[in-house]
Amino acid sequence: xxNKNTIRFANSLVFLPVMTMSLAMGGVTNTSIYSGVFQNTxxxxxxxxxxxxxxxxxxxxxxxxxxxxxxxxxxxxxxIDNYFKELNLPLxxxxxxxxxxxxxNDLDWRLMPAIAMRExxxxxxxxxxxxxxxxxxxxxxxxx
Numbered sequence: 001x002x003n004k005n006t007i008r009f010a011n012s013l014v015f016l017p018v019m020t021m022s023l024a025m026g027g028v029t030n031t032s033i034y035s036g037v038f039q040n041t042x043x044x045x046x047x048x049x050x051x052x053x054x055x056x057x058x059x060x061x062x063x064x065x066x067x068x069x070x071x072x073x074x075x076x077x078x079x080i081d082n083y084f085k086e087l088n089l090p091l092x093x094x095x096x097x098x099x100x101x102x103x104x105n106d107l108d109w110r111l112m113p114a115i116a117m118r119e120x121x122x123x124x125x126x127x128x129x130x131x132x133x134x135x136x137x138x139x140x141x142x143x144x
Contacts, residue, residue, distance in 0.1 A: 073096065073099050073100070073103070074096070076095070076099045076109045077095035077096035077098070077099045078095065079095070080094075080095030080098055080099070080109075080113050081093060081094075081095035083113065084113070084122050084123075087122060089121065089122030089123055089124055090122065090123035090124060090126070090134075091113070091116055091122045091123040091134055095113075098112040098113060112135075115135050116134045116135055119134065119135050120134045120135070122134070
């Protein structure tokens with residue numbers, strides 16, 4: 001009986017540690033596999049969020065640039081309109097059109113009002129022979 005107990009004791013000293021090590025190693029391996037999958041999934045989600053945030057930031061930056069450009073255009077148009085208004089000239093109210101056309105044709109925004117003042121005193125003495133021509137285009141032979 002004592003011999004059987006000794007054998008069982010010896011088996012338990014060898015068998016239990018080997019079993020617990022294999023279970024622990026298997027558990028670590030399985031855990032590392034699952035944690036790797038979870039980590040990869042988490043990384044993918046973080047990358048997607050970063051991409052979305054980057055696109056949002058870019059869209060916001062573009063919107064801010066567009067808003068700033070519109071504000072600058074409006075300020076220039078107001079300056080032109082206020083100038084014509086102070087002098088009580090007929091071209092009051094066409095400031096935005098002048099600014100947009102100047103930008104479209106890569107001209108200084110002050111050039112159009114300057115030409116209008118020089119040629120027709122801001123539309124006050126526009127060509128009479130053709131429809132409104134405040135710029136003297138075509139020696140008053142061209143109408144708009």
